[in-house]
Amino acid sequence: MPPSANTLMIRKLESIFPLSNEERQALSELPIQVMVSKPDQDIVRVGDRPSQCCMLIRGFTCVYKLTAEGKRQIVAFHVPGDIPDLQSLHLKVLDNSVATVSACTLGFIQHEALHDLCNRHPRITAALWRETLVDASIFREWMTGIGRREAYNRMAHLLCELKVRLEAVGLAEDGTFDLPVTQTELADAIGASPVHVNRVLQELRGDGLIRSKGTQVSILEWEGLKAAGDFDPLYLHLRKDGNA
Numbered sequence: 001m002p003p004s005a006n007t008l009m010i011r012k013l014e015s016i017f018p019l020s021n022e023e024r025q026a027l028s029e030l031p032i033q034v035m036v037s038k039p040d041q042d043i044v045r046v047g048d049r050p051s052q053c054c055m056l057i058r059g060f061t062c063v064y065k066l067t068a069e070g071k072r073q074i075v076a077f078h079v080p081g082d083i084p085d086l087q088s089l090h091l092k093v094l095d096n097s098v099a100t101v102s103a104c105t106l107g108f109i110q111h112e113a114l115h116d117l118c119n120r121h122p123r124i125t126a127a128l129w130r131e132t133l134v135d136a137s138i139f140r141e142w143m144t145g146i147g148r149r150e151a152y153n154r155m156a157h158l159l160c161e162l163k164v165r166l167e168a169v170g171l172a173e174d175g176t177f178d179l180p181v182t183q184t185e186l187a188d189a190i191g192a193s194p195v196h197v198n199r200v201l202q203e204l205r206g207d208g209l210i211r212s213k214g215t216q217v218s219i220l221e222w223e224g225l226k227a228a229g230d231f232d233p234l235y236l237h238l239r240k241d242g243n244a
Contacts, residue, residue, distance in 0.1 A: 005032040005057050005107035008169065012081030015168040015238055016134055017127035026121050032107040043098045043106065044085050050094065052108045055083045059104030060180055063096050064188070074189040075139060077101070077162065077181070081169040086132055089114055102180035137235045146191045149230065154190040155200045156229030159210065163219055164233050175219035204228075
């Protein structure tokens with residue numbers, strides 16, 4: 001049975017921050033309204049003034065920006081347990097959009113409830129702050145990749161990152177995970193064309209680093225993929241890596 005929204009939130013925060021039993025209990029009692037959304041739907045848009053945050057329970061979402069010509073740059077993928085618009089708790093006007101990539105189950109948490117939780121449990125405030133800092137760290141790594149790595153290396157790095165992040169919330173096993181992302185969306189994330197993404201994925205398969213079938217990806221040679229992507233998980237600041 002999939003974990004509940006509250007359990008998933010606890011699991012995600014504990015991957016980056018140690019929680020006490022009292023804090024886990026407070027998080028388990030946080031009111032979360034669960035809704036289901038279709039793929040390719042905006043959850044929030046640039047200029048919105050949301051009164052709630054959205055936690056991803058199932059599926060994939062992305063954060064994106066559009067140029068004046070309507071070209072899209074995906075600046076982050078989010079996996080279950082993430083809160084893609086957590087900054088809306090303090091930044092009242094959004095400067096990016098968040099959309100579903102696949103069919104998603106979403107949990108909406110009122111800002112008022114989060115503020116109350118943080119006032120009662122200051123260490124949860126620290127955990128949520130750390131979550132936003134890790135998001136910023138991931139963004140810096142993506143910027144480095146787009147600016148300084150070739151498409152083959154950017155794709156290898158992205159697959160390494162998603163594997164580690166999904167493992168942290170129990171959604172990847174033995175290097176295999178679900179990746180319900182189209183080649184067009186991958187192209188918008190790594191700054192390449194869909195045709196180039198297709199070629200890069202073929203090269204990764206041909207080099208014996210990955211296997212893919214449908215939406216499922218299996219990493220066959222972890223050390224080789226890490227080397228190809230110049231991947232060091234330090235920037236994810238996961239507790240199991242000793243970085244907390």
